[in-house]
Amino acid sequence: MTRMTMSEAIVAAVADEMAADPSVYLIGQDIGVFGGPMQSAKGLWEAFGAQGRVIDAPISEAAMVGTAVGAAMAGSRPIVDLMFAEFLALTMTPLALEGASVAFRTRGQVTVPLVVRAKCGVGPHRGHAESCVGMLMSFPGLKVAMPTTPQDAYSLMRSAIRDANPVVVLEHMSLLHGARAEVDPELVIPLGAAAVRRDGTDLTVVASGLMVQRALRAAAELAKEGVEAEVVDLRSVAPLDVGLARASAERTGALIVVEESWPGSGPAAALCAGLLDTPLGRTGFPVRLLQPPATPVPFAASLETAFVPSVADIAHAARTLRSTMRGTVTA
């Protein structure tokens, strides 16, 4: 057990897999002596660079991912450090339209065991906040993980590297260099499994990425008012753990889905569609969505702050939903 930040845990997972499996290599911009953007590859150049397994790449996102798809089909297990999630849009044909289709199209004769790392979300940088999560979720065959704790970051990264499918690991920039926590390298966390972060009885808040942290803070506020919110961390948005979200909401009787991603397509929309997939086509509990408006992420600090759901927004949504429900019952 070692105490690590999320960033350190991800690098440790990559290093452990590279040590265990010679077919793993890493390619990305500035991952050589520079150590990776925001230290995303710290120490890997020193450990594996001489073996040619850490490739410092030019600004060629499509070819970085395209060559990784080709190497994966041939037998390697590449990891692409794409720097920022907004660059994913440059890679969608090889990654999603084609790479994620290979297993289906070949009936598993050829697979693409590939990991793409991308830093996402609002954070210390001014800019680069577009996460493109919904875009990724639109393609069958692509998995998307979004860890929020050092342990999950370590375990989900190892699961991603071992997976037979292309997996995008979204690394939230507001969480990467947060508090250190114990990481057990033996703990296996499968892709596609959500986790309950806080038990509650009065309503369920489902979130991903930074929104999990804010939901937990909102739950602490609500607890002072006697409202116990259960907080579910999706951890993976594809596959999406609809079952755990449904079970929690059925227990508490109400659901708020909080997302930093755009409305329209994304985890919230996919979760709602999954929840409605019942024999009668209804949930049995009210559902509210808390998401940014359908605009690009604005630049001004005040506008960016207003764009993303805040702790106060989440607490307010919970109170409103509860009072509406009481109104419904008495009406």
Place this chain on the structure above:
Amino acid sequence: MTTELALWQAMVEARAFDQAMCRHNGHWHEARGEEAVFVGAYADLGPDDVVAPHFRGTCAVALQRGTSPETLAAGVFGTRGSDSGGHWRGDICPTPGPRSIGMFSGSLGTSVSYATGAALHLARTSPGAVAVCSFGDGTANSGIVAESLNLAAMLALPIVYVCQDNQYATSLPSAVALAGERVSDRARALGIVATDIDGNDVLAVREAVGQAVARSRAGAGPSFVHALTYRMGGHYMNDPETYRTPEEVAAWAERDPIARLQQLLVGHGVLDPAEAEAHSAATHARLEAIVAEAKERDDEEITPTVSAFAEDVRPELRSAS
């Protein structure tokens, strides 16, 4: 090394399959006239080498590497007997495998990056093995091709790029669309050894690609071969071909790659003219029968696959973690 007679036979078989498809499949993209490029470029590779042919000619390369014409025809028609069990287009992706790259959508250019990545894998795991990747003059203008060539040069990867320049990207002439004097100059600008050859001369193609392959096997990095040929048919069946003249097409018919090699072999006494005609007629009849038979198989039931995840398609791929 493949004999000259075997090259001729491979070109005859390629054309026989191609022409049978023209008769039976309205969605086929005819490759007549370009056989010297794809037969010559892939003739002398081994089982450890990676092949990534251009879609126009990819079935011929699969034939050359041992896939049965019955399987290939089933792939083109999308029936149960195809390599993908009807799950994907066999005309542009006939035999996908760890050493055989096809197209996984209609997008051109990405397979060049896949071949480059396969070469990176070979460089790391199988010294001496190479990848050969061909693409059309149209695809040469795709951005990912430029990115891939730069990466290959930067990492000295064992790959041979073959530009199968049939002079038209659907309707746009390469003389218009390929800015600059020669498309091969783009490779030279990256420090990649490049040659420009007559793509209707199968012996010239084999020689140029063979030298490039030898360089890559020796660790000297990528090469680029620009093979100028001509697309005798339309881009697709029933292409009105309003963008070129019958005279231009007729002039290129004079340079037919199969007739040229046949003439040479007859001149050298390797091939008897009557035997050549008989072999050619028999090959065309054989493939006509196979393709016609394959077309009738479209009523066979196929079990649908309802997940795109690898472990759902093949449960033994479920992660060991």
